[in-house]
Amino acid sequence: MNIDTSLIENVASLARLELKDPEKKKFVEDFKEILKAFSELDNADVKDVKMSVQPIEMQDSMREDLKEESLSQKEALKNAKHKKDGYFKGPRAV
Amino acid sequence: MNTIEFIQKIRNGEIDPAENIARVMEEISKLNKEYNHFNMIADDAEKQAKNINLKGRLAGLPVSVKDCICVKGMESRSGSKILSGYKPVFDATAVRKVREEGGIIIGKTSQDEFGFGSFSSNMGEGFETPLNPVDKKRACGGSSGGSGGITAKISFPHISLGESTGGSIASPASFCGVTGLCPTYGRVSRYGLIDYGNSLDKIGPMAKSVSGAALMLEIIAGHDKNESTSLDKPVDAYTDYLQKDIKGMRIGVIREAFGEGIDDEVSEKVKDAISRLEDMGAKTEEVSLPLTMKYGIPAYYLISTSEASTNLAKFCGMRYGKTEELEDGFNKYFSKVRSSNLGEEAKRRIMLGTFARMAGYRDAYYIKALKVRSMIIKEYKKVFKKFDLLASPTMPSIAPKFSDIEKLSPLQQYMMDVLTVGPNIAGLPHLSVNAGELKGMPVGMMMVGDHLEEKKLVQAGGKLE
Numbered sequence: 085m086n087i088d089t090s091l092i093e094n095v096a097s098l099a100r101l102e103l104k105d106p107e108k109k110k111f112v113e114d115f116k117e118i119l120k121a122f123s124e125l126d127n128a129d130v131k132d133v134k135m136s137v138q139p140i141e142m143q144d145s146m147r148e149d150l151k152e153e154s155l156s157q158k159e160a161l162k163n164a165k166h167k168k169d170g171y172f173k174g175p176r177a178v
Numbered sequence: 179m180n181t182i183e184f185i186q187k188i189r190n191g192e193i194d195p196a197e198n199i200a201r202v203m204e205e206i207s208k209l210n211k212e213y214n215h216f217n218m219i220a221d222d223a224e225k226q227a228k229n230i231n232l233k234g235r236l237a238g239l240p241v242s243v244k245d246c247i248c249v250k251g252m253e254s255r256s257g258s259k260i261l262s263g264y265k266p267v268f269d270a271t272a273v274r275k276v277r278e279e280g281g282i283i284i285g286k287t288s289q290d291e292f293g294f295g296s297f298s299s300n301m302g303e304g305f306e307t308p309l310n311p312v313d314k315k316r317a318c319g320g321s322s323g324g325s326g327g328i329t330a331k332i333s334f335p336h337i338s339l340g341e342s343t344g345g346s347i348a349s350p351a352s353f354c355g356v357t358g359l360c361p362t363y364g365r366v367s368r369y370g371l372i373d374y375g376n377s378l379d380k381i382g383p384m385a386k387s388v389s390g391a392a393l394m395l396e397i398i399a400g401h402d403k404n405e406s407t408s409l410d411k412p413v414d415a416y417t418d419y420l421q422k423d424i425k426g427m428r429i430g431v432i433r434e435a436f437g438e439g440i441d442d443e444v445s446e447k448v449k450d451a452i453s454r455l456e457d458m459g460a461k462t463e464e465v466s467l468p469l470t471m472k473y474g475i476p477a478y479y480l481i482s483t484s485e486a487s488t489n490l491a492k493f494c495g496m497r498y499g500k501t502e503e504l505e506d507g508f509n510k511y512f513s514k515v516r517s518s519n520l521g522e523e524a525k526r527r528i529m530l531g532t533f534a535r536m537a538g539y540r541d542a543y544y545i546k547a548l549k550v551r552s553m554i555i556k557e558y559k560k561v562f563k564k565f566d567l568l569a570s571p572t573m574p575s576i577a578p579k580f581s582d583i584e585k586l587s588p589l590q591q592y593m594m595d596v597l598t599v600g601p602n603i604a605g606l607p608h609l610s611v612n613a614g615e616l617k618g619m620p621v622g623m624m625m626v627g628d629h630l631e632e633k634k635l636v637q638a639g640g641k642l643e
Contacts, residue, residue: 085539092529099487099532100494100509101525102517111529117589118530122476122543128469128550135548136555138377138407139363139605140629145406159267163498174496175504175511 087115181239181390182417184335188238188280195238196227199282202240202334206284213314214306215328217245218253219285226282234280235397241281242329242338244322245289247381248370249273256372257289257321258302260519261499270370271405272339272381272398279397284336287324291521292490293343293374296594298323298350299583300523307580311354312619316577319353325384326350326358337394338384343374344478345598347382351610352572352622357639358384359391362629363605364409366395367402375485376407378478378602388611388640392416395632411630419637425459427638428565429625433464434471435570435597447621448571451613451642455569458641465565469557470600473550478599479592480534480547487531490524526588555604562628567638570597572610572622601626609635611642 092111096103103111157170166173179187187193203223210216220226223240230238243249246256248266250273255261273283291302298308298320308323310316311330318327322340327350329338340347342360351358360382373379383394396417401410431452436445456462495501495515502515520528534543561568574594583591601608606626613623623642627634 091533095529095533095536098536099528100491100512100516101520101528102513103525107522107525111526114526114588115530115533117587118479118592121589122480125473125476125480125543125546125550128473128546128553130546130549130553133549133552135545136552137548139551139555139603140409142364142407147403155267162267163264164496165501166496166504172496173504175506175508177508 087112087119179335180387181335181337181385182393185235185237185239189232193238195230195282196224198238198334199223199227199240202284202332202336205333206328209328209331213311213327213331214288214308215324215331216242216285217255217257217288217305217324220252220283223282223284230282231278231280234278235393236276237280239281240284240334240336241276242284242287242325242336243273244325244339244341245286246293246341246372247273247339248372249283249286252283252286254286254372255302256293257291257305258520258524259304259500260493260516264498266370268370271367271402273370275398276339287322287328287338289324290321291524292372292486293321293341293346294523294527295320296345296349296591297578297583299580300521302521303519310577313577315579315581316619317353317580317583319350319573319577321346322384323350326354326356329356329384329386330354337390339381339398340384341371341379341381342602343378343482344602345595347384348572348598348608348610348622348624351384353577353620355612355620356384356386357388357391358382358610359395359632359635360608361395361399361632362409362607364407365607365630365632366398367400367405367408369402369405373489375482376489377485378482387643388609388636389417389420392420392636414633416633416636419633420640422637423459424455424638424641427460427567427634429455429460429462429638430465430561430565430568431462432568432570433466434468439574439596440571441575443616444571444575444621447614447616448569448623451623452569454642455638460638465561465568467557467561467600470554471596474554474599474603475592475596477547477550477554478595478603479530480543481551481603483527483531484534484544485531487528487535490528523588551603554600558600558604558606566627566631566634568626570624572597572624576616576619576621597624605629607632607635609639611639613642
């Protein structure tokens with residue numbers, strides 16, 4: 085794998101981050117060092133091993149589909165600067 | 179006076195909670211100018227003290243809360259500039275339970291931005307670095323550094339709510355010389371926790387003593403209908419285990435945790451503490467955890483950064499925290515808010531996690547790490563068939579100096595978590611207790627238990643005080 089500025093720019097774009105040139109340069113070096121060390125995982129034999137998305141067995145938690153108490157519209161909007169007519173207001177979508 | 183005696187005196191009217199809290203607030207305000215253990219100090223503590231549940235199990239007790247845990251009406255930023263001004267409209271479940279039992283919330287403790295650090299030195303822009311209570315040139319440990327620091331420094335009975343993703347309760351407990359009890363994943367509700375890695379985050383107590391930590395865990399543990407990963411299992415009376423002897427308790431001493439990369443003198447101090455447990459009747463034997471020690475760091479960092487990269491996507495300048503003028507399209511707007519308000523380590527971890535989940539790399543990194551996690555859990559489960567607890571140093575060294583931390587690369591900093599990532603990735607409860615001093619600095623010993631065996635940690639940990 086080639087870890088270069090173009091890979092870092094691609095990742096940053098997916099992560100919605102705008103990086104300055106010195107940041108890109110630093111992340112190229114960091115990624116090289118970190119991923120080289122993490123390639124240790126290549127040695128792990130995971131044939132027939134299942135993933136653990138949780139560390140402990142969990143059961144699905146379901147409830148009746150009924151209306152319950154929740155935050156009021158006013159409370160939900162309390163921390164938002166951009167709002168209009170009881171809604172969050174966001175940037176242009178297109 | 180210990181915490182339990184203090185609460186008793188409040189309950190029977192010997193101590194006035196309002197008078198006590200006034201003195202506490204004066205002390206922490208003064209200390210904070212010197213040590214930066216708080217990101218913000220409550221301005222309503224005396225008002226809270228006048229309305230507490232005087233019969234509660236935490237009656238009148240000052241409780242500090244890590245910045246990543248939501249406290250209603252109190253700015254909760256998780257140490258990040260991007261959450262400036264965010265005042266939650268609700269209490270986290272753990273905070274609600276503390277209040278119901280008469281606890282008084284005194285402030286939000288400092289931490290690495292979003293928990294991204296092992297020393298509390300990766301501060302968000304505009305935040306002060308917490309200083310070690312024993313030596314101000316050294317770090318508190320992280321990421322619950324402020325909680326560790328104030329717990330050691332405060333002269334009044336007090337307990338802190340910390341949070342651990344990969345060792346963030348144990349590390350500051352070790353470096354500051356206090357008790358840190360990180361519970362089983364799901365034992366304490368995460369409702370109201372500003373998440374880092376949702377399959378790894380645990381809220382847990384930090385206290386001057388094991389008894390304080392045990393008492394707090396009894397209160398905050400339990401199922402919560404607002405949090406689907408909280409475990410619906412009965413909560414043990416942890417404080418009852420403080421008095422139980424440890425005759426015949428089987429303790430596995432982790433071989434790899436005393437070897438290469440671990441300070442010899444730290445190892446010696448911890449071995450002394452283990453001998454004390456043997457003197458009290460515990461049976462010890464060496465045990466090996468080869469997969470955990472070899473793969474723990476990469477598996478932990480790949481899983482945690484992957485989760486962080488999605489969990490932090492919500493910080494985009496819309497619903498709370500920092501914003502910009504609403505101009506340009508959404509991609510440009512979100513990128514602008516995020517880029518100017520997230521710190522360097524936050525960006526690095528979001529980048530690493532985004533990369534590990536990218537098409538073409540996902541199988542080799544994220545999915546592989548989740549499979550390795552299964553192997554690590556299996557390795558622990560096998561060992562727990564034979565042992566009640568496992569013991570090791572908590573951290574590979576005493577608290578490092580800031581001047582030495584600056585010289586470490588990000589990877590070298592990640593490697594400092596080598597002893598704590600194992601139990602965290604496997605969701606196992608673990609306790610760090612002070613095992614002695616080295617050059618005047620505290621040395622922490624860590625014990626790890628099987629899932630939901632916090633009581634055994636309390637039972638053994640309490641014997642070392």
